Amino acid sequence: MKKFGFPKALRVTRTGDFARIQGRGRRIHGRRVTLAFDRNRRGETRVGITVSAKQANSPERNRFKRLVREVFRRTRRAWPVGFDYVVIAKEPKAIRSYDDMEIELAGVVRRVDAR
RNA sequence: GAAGUCGAACAGGUGAUCGCUCGCGGCCGCAAGGUCGCGGGAGGAAAGUCCGGGCUCCAAAGGGCGUGGUGCUGGAUAACGUCCUGUCAGGGUAACCUGAAGGAAAGUGCCACAGAAAACAAACCGCCGCGUCGGACGUCGAAAGGCGUCGGGUGCGGUAAGGGUGAAACGGUGCGGUAAGAGCGCACCGGGGCGUCGGAGACGAGGCUCGCACGGUAAACCCCACCUGGAGCAAGAUGAGGGGUCGCUUCGUCGAAAGGCGAGGCGCGGGUGACCCGCCCGAAUCCCCGGAGUCGCUUGAGGGGCGCGGCAACGCGUCUCCCAGAGGAAUGAUCAUCGCCGCGCAAGGGCAACUGCGCGCGGGACAGAACCCGGCUUAUGGUCGUGCUUCGACA
């Protein structure tokens, strides 16, 4: 597998998975995002993204998702393995650049590791 | 140079690195998939979903009655509420812009408040004439009373100029006319009717004629003309799998009978929609339901060049190109560099207004395909045009 690839197999796509992770899983609240996560039995790290239509219009939502994917793609090895994650946007408009997103996600992922 | 107006195209470019997705090909894998190479990968509005069409299903989309829509002319188009062209009306010095712009003489409704009166006209105040009642003053008379003037009440008649309300008052202004007035008469303006000429037509020009008859409202009902069946790609197809097999009756036929088979009638249910008629189906290679799978899914009223026709919208011919197909939903991230815009400093030029090499900082809008097209509407930073108009200066 590519070193920094992000194939579809590493994404959470099914509505049932989202419901499980956000319902049964635990949550960590950052300033601008919430990270929900739940253990999976795959030995892999998967991620899904949620951003409400009320918070941003379509291009802004797309940008938020792309930044999340980009950060995940580059820093995946730093995320605890064996979990499914859902990144939930709280203030998508407050994250303007790649660097903003990387700092924000690093903050919440570090606290996953602490538990 | 300033202000304005119209129109068109574009929607930053290039490179590197790391990624996503689709197609084709190679390799690995039982398969799911992985990997390598090549090629493609958001918009002018992809948006709002306000119209129109294609496509799909509803048996066909038939008749009636509705419902909804459109509404100056002629044209364009697959179609439209769109576009073009012309007309009229309104705005602007102009370029140019704006207009749901048929019918109020088929009928119905409504026109609050105010006002005499709000729609077949009528007549409250007023004005005028005649009659009548009594009063004041003048005058004549001895008196009774007569005559005249003024103002008042009242009856009959004439009148619609004046009054003042209102968004709107049954043509307007002026002169004549009259007891007072009045299209009663005349002039001009407005309006109605009928020919003529021009135009394909909306309409325009001009003539004759009628003293004038028709308040407004149809984005009120309505009338006229034209259009209009319903749903929507979550359509629909496929489909692992699941479920279902109308009632009464007549006739024919087979049978000993029970019953089977065939044809029909009535009912019931369903297709089926605003409603009615009509039509179809009720059973075994049939009907109903049915996954996030697969198909539908991108070659199309398609883009570009050239030529021809047309004022134009657009059409015709020819050559050429293939140009997104995702599905918790791709089309991205970072860096470099060039270009653009704004601000600050500022070499140089110029009498000055000003211009501005270069350097630094900042900015780069609105917005994301979801079956596909044609429009409309709304959002939006900037660039462009020997475009057009008006004004100013100079020659």
Place this chain on the structure above:
RNA sequence: UGGGGCGUCGCCAAAUGGUAAGGCCGUGGACUCUGGAUCCACCAUCUGGGGGUUCGAAUCCCUCCGCCCCAG
């Protein structure tokens, strides 16, 4: 993505095209030693925004904005 519906005072809500009812809340006053209750008075100038039709628009028409519901 497609299909429907609704916006009137801080809240709940009425209004044939003719002065934007009413209730709750609030504010002021009366009554009371004080409070409550009661009574009286006040409370929409932009009827979600902008245009249009009409003498006149919350109402009719056009166009934007916001919210809600349905189909998964």
